[in-house]
Amino acid sequence: DNAAAVTVIGLGPMGQAMVRALLAAGHRTTVWNRTASRADELVAEGAVRAATVADAVAASELVVLSLTDYRAMYDILGAAGDALVDRVVVNLSSDTPNETRAAATWLAQRGADLVAGGVMVPAPLVGTDAAYVFYSGPRAAFEANRETLAVIGRPEYRGEDHALAQLYYQAQLDIFLTSLSAYLHAVALVGSAGVSAEEFAPYAVDNLNSLSMYVAQAAKNIDSGQHPGDLANAAMMGATADHILGASRAAGIDLELPGTVKAHYDRAIAAGHGADSWTSLFEVIRKPSA
Ligand code: NDP
Structure with a gap:
């Protein structure tokens, strides 16, 4: 079949949901997680376990990261060595715009392109029609992987500046979190x-x-x-x-x-x-x- 191979690193609730969506769409999906046991169920469902970070990165041209922050990316990919050459790293972890731009430089020095992303739905909605994801970074690297990324959610590519996806993500959460606090405050007022x-x-x-x-x-x-x-x-x-x-x-x-x-x-x-x-x-x- 034509479904591209993909590697997912970071198997928290979001990463696990992504892997399940990719497997369901027929993608050969290689996984790695710092706490290895978090991959067990996914491997039973058809994912391929990589023994090392370098193996995980070598397995697919597209490497998706779903981590707490960008610090975790350095902790993990610091051990990837030459495997990063010619890879597209799609980092769907939240962080500041400046951290994101710095990561693009760090990856470029190792031969990889960074496409940054922000997933706009919680884990249960990943892979559903309700899901969309902001992306930014090199257009060619994004377009080459658009079809695979569409499995996670509708891709919303916003431009070449790596920080754009984070800014869109944070702007949306700015509206969301502030509105939630306003609602709770109003309940307290009538309460x-x-x-x-x-x-x-x-x-x-x-x-x-x-x-x-x-x-x-x-x-x-x-x-x-x-x-x-x-x-x-x-x-x-x-x-x-x-x-x-x-x-x-x-x-x-x-x-x-x-x-x-x-x-x-x-x-x-x-x-x-x-x-x-x-x-x-x-x-x-x-x-x-x-
Ligand atoms: P979790 O915090 O549950 O998962 C974090 C992952 O990062 C785990 O695989 C964890 O590994 C790994 N990790 C963290 N620090 C390190 C480190 N220093 N070295 C190696 N691995 C590390 O996050 P979620 O799955 O909930 O979210 C992932 C991203 O998606 C976050 O950036 C979040 O902001 C974003 N997001 C989350 C949503 C949600 O509803 N949960 C919704 C939209 C976006 P280990 O298992 O070993 O701890």
């Missing part, structure tokens, strides 16, 4: 009056579902630097932000999250954006806070 999370749930769902409607117009405003505030302006919304802070203080709950939001409005209004749309907060958020 101070004895309202259960279940009672509040339908309203939270309605709110979260409607958030995405604001993105298209906000993006236009942000990219053009024009923030017309005819329907709702920063001064009005800043007053509301202050009321949320006051309500939180009265409820005796966390003040940091609403305090940060209020500070965004305060700084935007101080910068002259009071009559502009809330999107004008971007002009202060894009700069360092004091």
